[in-house]
Amino acid sequence: MERYVIQAAYKTLQVLLAFTHAPHRFSLAELTELTGMDKNQVFRAVKTLEHAGFLSSEPDGKLVLTSVVNALTASNHRTAAVSLPRAAAGHMYRLFEQTGETVGLYAYDGEQAVCIDLLESVKAIRWASLIGKHLHLHAGAGAKAILAYLDPKAQQAFLGKLHTLPKYTPRTITDPELMRREIERTRERGYAVSDREYDAETRAVSAPIFSASGRVVGSIAVGGPAFRMADEHLQIYGHMAVGTAAEISAEMGFLRLGSRVSSTS
Structure with a gap:
């Protein structure tokens, strides 16, 4: 990995980007399989993203993106x-x-x-x-x-x-x-x-x-x-x-x- 890359941040972003894929809602086990990362790494990344307001849990326990991501998308005028x-x-x-x-x-x-x-x-x-x-x-x-x-x-x-x-x-x-x-x-x-x-x-x-x-x-x-x-x-x-x-x-x-x-x- 590039020497200046913060590995923990990189892995957290991998978990975040997993939600661009259907069905756009995942359990911890599903995220682990999708990203190919260690379960503990995924757990820590999920908790970080929840604390930052990017993810939330639904009643069935599945994780989904929050409206914070929509705000980021709306601000990206070039790609939109x-x-x-x-x-x-x-x-x-x-x-x-x-x-x-x-x-x-x-x-x-x-x-x-x-x-x-x-x-x-x-x-x-x-x-x-x-x-x-x-x-x-x-x-x-x-x-x-x-x-x-x-x-x-x-x-x-x-x-x-x-x-x-x-x-x-x-x-x-x-x-x-x-x-x-x-x-x-x-x-x-x-x-x-x-x-x-x-x-x-x-x-x-x-x-x-x-x-x-x-x-x-x-x-x-x-x-x-x-x-x-x-x-x-x-x-x-x-x-x-x-x-x-x-x-x-x-x-x-x-x-x-x-x-x-x-x-x-």
Whole structure:
């Protein structure tokens, strides 16, 4: 650790930042697991944050953020004014240059993902989409990356309607249990994979983007024709998308400390 960093303060901030992740209320044991810290360290950090007015306990014993955090957020004028397209612009173009494939930016809109920006590959055969196009969250990498990081209540509500949604290709998942497994795989990797499930000739990867409050607000996707997007390309582009999404999230005001606290919502 950096020599001038106060370790106790750093660990306390790790605990505080854990509350940017769903369900935004935790027990001491859950915070210990989420941060990867020693239980006694977490206990001392929690007591410090409670004493400072950042945390409070609910009747069931779960810890939640107080309005003090809202006041800090409201005072951050720079990040509050940053829109998703503005935050993503430069990072999106760099990903486009690095991959040579089409890059799409998606925003979460109700129970759908909407394409709000697109940089199409200059290759003769490429993945093409339309700005303004809405996608159900069960098909397409950009949509599934958002679904995987929704808060549990919204995610469960969507899964309850899954059987009513269109099956675009034989690979489209419309079974809730299969989708739960897909969500788990997405969260383990950090990015979603679309393997010819929305378009029979397209494969893509996508990573989620988070707002200053830690909620998923969109995703960034890289895709191309299936014959050019081999498994190794999906893995490479997937990790690149994760890095790009993290940079965009930081532009939006989302911050995290420590390697054990992953971007969730």
